[in-house]
Amino acid sequence: MASTTTADTRLGGTGLPNRSPLVGWLAVVSVMLGIFSIVTTEILPIGLLTRIGASFTVSDGMAGLMMTMPGLLAAVSAPIVTVATARIDRRLMLCVFVLLLAVANFLAAAAPDYWLVLVSRILVGVVIGGFWSIGAGLAERLVPAESVGRATAVIFSAVPLGSVLGVPAGTFIGDMADWRTAFVVMGVLTVGVLILLMLVVPPLPPTQVTRLSVLRTMMSSANTRFALLLTFLVVLAHFGTYTYVTPFLEQVTQVSSGMITVFLLVYGAAGIAGNFLGGAIVSRRPRTAFGLAAALIAAATLLLPVLGRWEAGALILLIVWGVAYGAVPVSSQTWFAKASPASPEAASVLFTASFQATISIGALVGGVIVDRSSPSTVMVLGGITATLMVVAVGAHLTRRLTRPDSG
Numbered sequence: 001m002a003s004t005t006t007a008d009t010r011l012g013g014t015g016l017p018n019r020s021p022l023v024g025w026l027a028v029v030s031v032m033l034g035i036f037s038i039v040t041t042e043i044l045p046i047g048l049l050t051r052i053g054a055s056f057t058v059s060d061g062m063a064g065l066m067m068t069m070p071g072l073l074a075a076v077s078a079p080i081v082t083v084a085t086a087r088i089d090r091r092l093m094l095c096v097f098v099l100l101l102a103v104a105n106f107l108a109a110a111a112p113d114y115w116l117v118l119v120s121r122i123l124v125g126v127v128i129g130g131f132w133s134i135g136a137g138l139a140e141r142l143v144p145a146e147s148v149g150r151a152t153a154v155i156f157s158a159v160p161l162g163s164v165l166g167v168p169a170g171t172f173i174g175d176m177a178d179w180r181t182a183f184v185v186m187g188v189l190t191v192g193v194l195i196l197l198m199l200v201v202p203p204l205p206p207t208q209v210t211r212l213s214v215l216r217t218m219m220s221s222a223n224t225r226f227a228l229l230l231t232f233l234v235v236l237a238h239f240g241t242y243t244y245v246t247p248f249l250e251q252v253t254q255v256s257s258g259m260i261t262v263f264l265l266v267y268g269a270a271g272i273a274g275n276f277l278g279g280a281i282v283s284r285r286p287r288t289a290f291g292l293a294a295a296l297i298a299a300a301t302l303l304l305p306v307l308g309r310w311e312a313g314a315l316i317l318l319i320v321w322g323v324a325y326g327a328v329p330v331s332s333q334t335w336f337a338k339a340s341p342a343s344p345e346a347a348s349v350l351f352t353a354s355f356q357a358t359i360s361i362g363a364l365v366g367g368v369i370v371d372r373s374s375p376s377t378v379m380v381l382g383g384i385t386a387t388l389m390v391v392a393v394g395a396h397l398t399r400r401l402t403r404p405d406s407g
Contacts (some may be wrong), residue, residue, distance in 0.1 A: 026200040027142045028151045031135045033193045034098055035158035038131055040166030041105060041124055041186055042070050042359075047171030047264055048179040049246050055179070056114040060247050064367030066121050067243045071360030073125025074132070078353040079215055081130040090134050090204035091197070097131040098194040105187035109180045125356070132352040136333065141204060153279055156333075160271035160326045168265035175257055215346055223339035224350065226396065231332045231354050233389035234294045238325055239362035240369075241301050241382035245318075248304065248375035253314045263315060267322040274326020282327070282334045290331040291393035294386045296324030302383030305376035329355070 045052060045066040053063035085093050104123035111117045139151035170182040218224045249260050274293070282289040300321035307313030336351040369378050 021143070021147075023200055024143045025151070026196075027202065028139060028154055030193065030196040030200050031094070031138055031142070032155045032158045034094060034131060034197060035135060035155060036162050036166070037098070037101060037186070037190045037193050038124075038128055039159055039162030040170070041101060041190070042128060043067070043162060043167055044170045044182060044186060046243055047167040047246060047260070048174045048182060049244070050250065051174055051179045052117070056117075058114055059371050060244065061367030061371030062114075064243055064363050064370070065118060067239065067363035068360045068367070069118055069121035070125035070128055071239075071356040071358070071363065073122050074128035075353045075357030075360065077126045077129030078133045078349050078356065081126070082133045082349050085130070087206055090138065090206060091201045093134055094131060094201065095194060095197050097127045098190060098197060101127045101131075102187050102190040102194065105183045105190060109183035109187065128356055129352060132356075133349045136348040136352070138204070141207075142201075153276075156279075156330055157272070157275060159329045160268065160275040165268065168261050168268060171257070171261040171264060175261065215350065218340045218346055218350060221339055224336065226392075227332070227335040227339050228350070228354050229392060230290055230294075230335065230389055231351075232358050233385055233392065234290070234297065234328055234332075235355055235358035236362045236365070237294070237297055237301065237382045237386035237389065238328065239359045240366035240385065241362075241379050242321075242325075243363045243366050244370050244375050244378050247370065248308065248379065249314065251375055252305070253308055253311060255311055255314075259311070263318055266315060267318040270319045270322025271326035274323035275330060276326075277323065278327025279330050282331050286331055286334045286338065287393055287396065289327055290335065291390055293324045293327040293331060294389040294393070296320050297328075298383045298386035298390060300324065300383075301379045301386065304379045308379075 045063070049060060049063050049066075052066065053060055056063075100123055104120040104127065107123070108117050108120040111120065135155065139155060140148045143151045170179075170186070173182040173185060245264075246260060249255050249263060250257075255263065278289050278293065300317045304314065304317050307317060332355060333348070333351045336347040340347045340350075366378050366382070369381060
């Protein structure tokens with residue numbers, strides 16, 4: 001343990017401050033809202049992609065860079081920022097990141113040129129890498145030990161909530177006003193989250209110092225490398241396709257912008273269900289949960305070009321897709337955590353970096369394909385990629401490789 005992380009009481013005690021349980025849970029909710037703001041800001045362009053592209057006269061693929069930039073910067077910033085700020089109070093860092101997120105949203109709303117929108121997305125990437133790596137493992141410092149599981153579930157519920165409320169709400173605001181208004185609203189919400197964090201989160205001196213050597217040690221583990229492979233394949237499949245679901249619904253299903261908002265809302269609601277279903281299974285059988293999620297994503301994306309020509313078919317497949325993807329983040333993080341139980345913050349860093357890097361790659365590759373072919377082609381290729389992930393999980397089971405689960 002000493003060779004990977006340093007636990008030092010001089011950096012701050014691990015015991016909970018003397019405060020009421022209500023304040024502890026408010027702190028958990030504030031961290032959840034911080035992640036909700038981040039997730040919503042990150043994926044907000046998905047529902048507004050064609051509007052933003054049209055306002056700057058750029059193609060759908062070029063507009064997809066708004067999804068590529070945050071993921072790329074998050075992958076780089078997750079280890080660098082976490083290591084560089086290892087000895088700084090974690091509450092202070094959370095507040096700094098949320099303030100930076102508010103700046104990014106207001107910058108996007110006011111940007112006169114597309115390159116400034118991309119600059120704002122770079123800031124979003126830095127926030128994702130830093131806030132996620134710190135915030136994902138804070139539950140045990142905010143609530144008593146017996147409540148840590150529930151608190152962690154509350155924090156991670158921000159991911160599907162960002163889908164169920166964020167993207168459809170942004171799309172709705174874009175319909176009622178314009179896409180810039182959606183970013184203004186997001187900026188105002190983020191300022192509110194910052195105020196809440198400052199009011200209810202206690203000082204959190206670091207209790208462990210994560211060094212780059214920790215990450216190098218984790219990368220030597222076969223279980224960690226397998227977690228990276230699974231995460232890469234399934235996130236590549238999802239974001240290479242979901243980033244361009246709006247052009248698909250417009251061009252193939254041929255639904256109105258108002259109905260697209262409804263479709264994305266239903267997708268997000270299914271994602272919440274998938275989050276809790278996956279959470280119920282993943283602690284005991286992470287491979288089963290992860291493999292099943294990838295199989296359903298593969299089925300949904302492969303069938304969309306066929307059944308997605310009709311509104312009913314597209315809606316049903318989006319429900320299946322939403323349930324499946326809802327289980328992906330918690331499954332991925334569980335694999336990383338079980339692969340390196342002695343280094344929880346380092347595991348969160350690798351989870352964040354790999355997840356966000358693959359979001360970037362998926363959005364970029366999907367953008368190139370959609371510009372040179374069609375949204376249907378993107379769906380098929382994404383489905384094939386998800387199928388490869390299912391094959392990898394099957395091989396892992398068949399060969400009885402060393403693994404972080406017994407399910």
